[in-house]
Amino acid sequence: MARIVVIGGTGLIGSKVVEKLIAHGHDAVPAAPSTGVNTITGEGLSGALAGADVVVDVSNSPSFEQQAVLDFFTTSTTNLLTAEKAAGVTHHVALTIVGTNRPQQISYFAAKVAQELLIRESGVPYSLVHATQFFEFIGSIADISTVNGMVRLPGALIQPMAAEDVATAVARVAAGAPLNTDIEVAGPEQFGLDEFIRRGLTFRGDAREVVRDDEAPYYGALIEERTLIPVDGAEIFSTTLAEWLPANPPRR
Template structure:
């Protein structure tokens, strides 16, 4: 089966592609640097020719509210139109658990818009809602840093390793579309400030982490359960300690 991965050269895309190729599928890793651009439309038709499945992992180069919304709306519409022409049988998109609970975040609003385009396109689909990746913990720490202090929300997170995300994306892409949402999470639930404190201690970073219920997470104030799911998500197998022991943490 031919599977096209939009954003196929990135962190999740490259790992998903490797898994699918190992299973014997023909995989096209589509990205601007491979001649496929979902904003301009360049190369999309050629990449989709003969394909059955599209995995959409495209991400905006800018997180500014207007720019990120324009990216996901333009990319989504161009991609869905090309998929209709190509006769794609399953569109799989990666999104975020809690995406509809954080309207103050421009990025989350843009992802909601992307999901709406997918649902209204008439192509069989599966949307995957994931918790935050373990690989992004360092970035979360940086986002809350002022001087030597990291001020973060005490809301819960349930981080998932990118290898677990890729396993799920490959499995979902080769299954039947559900025309709905699948949720995936890491195996351990922990407060955001505690996770970052654990990470900084492990890397030998002496910044002090302070819990602040009013601290914003990329523009949004979090409730305790904003970023986690109690709806029986598929759980990853890799704990934070296991990930840390094998990751280059870049």
């Protein structure tokens, strides 16, 4: 049994990771500002990591603005890795995104690239789990892509997955030996980004029209056709969009 501290352990992915690890007999502890642990200020870090074997970082920036998101991931990761070395942590697991290692201009991805570099160069044994976009973000992607009541998105390919499956992947890695490399995980189906959102909104009775526009930005930047899909050798999970949608109505 390992003691595993999950940074961001009260959020969408983190709470599921904690549940899965506990179910498999591990001593998994959620750490977040709400539990007295702040990776930006360092508050509560040393106490939370005392006796920890593994640290899982699934935390997220509260802002996607270019400088703010970069500052969040570099500051948080630097503080976390420093505290891990002091505590003798032997495995650092971080959740990141499929596509960060491909040419793109997305500010959020650039911040994750900076985070990944800090981890690789830290000297702490690590595993980086790159996941594709989550089904859970259908609504938010539609909202940020809506102009005058119309959703405009490129037809770039996407291979989305359920947050439950993301958490399974992260928990499995956390329970194992450090990989000291990157892995990718994804859902079973590829869609055009516009088609993915169109299907989700249609199922939910959202009347917004979704228009394919290959010049439309995705999170503020243009993307290539294959930026967001996994490479050969990725672990593919089985949950389909058609299975996920009925079980996950939008929050009101």
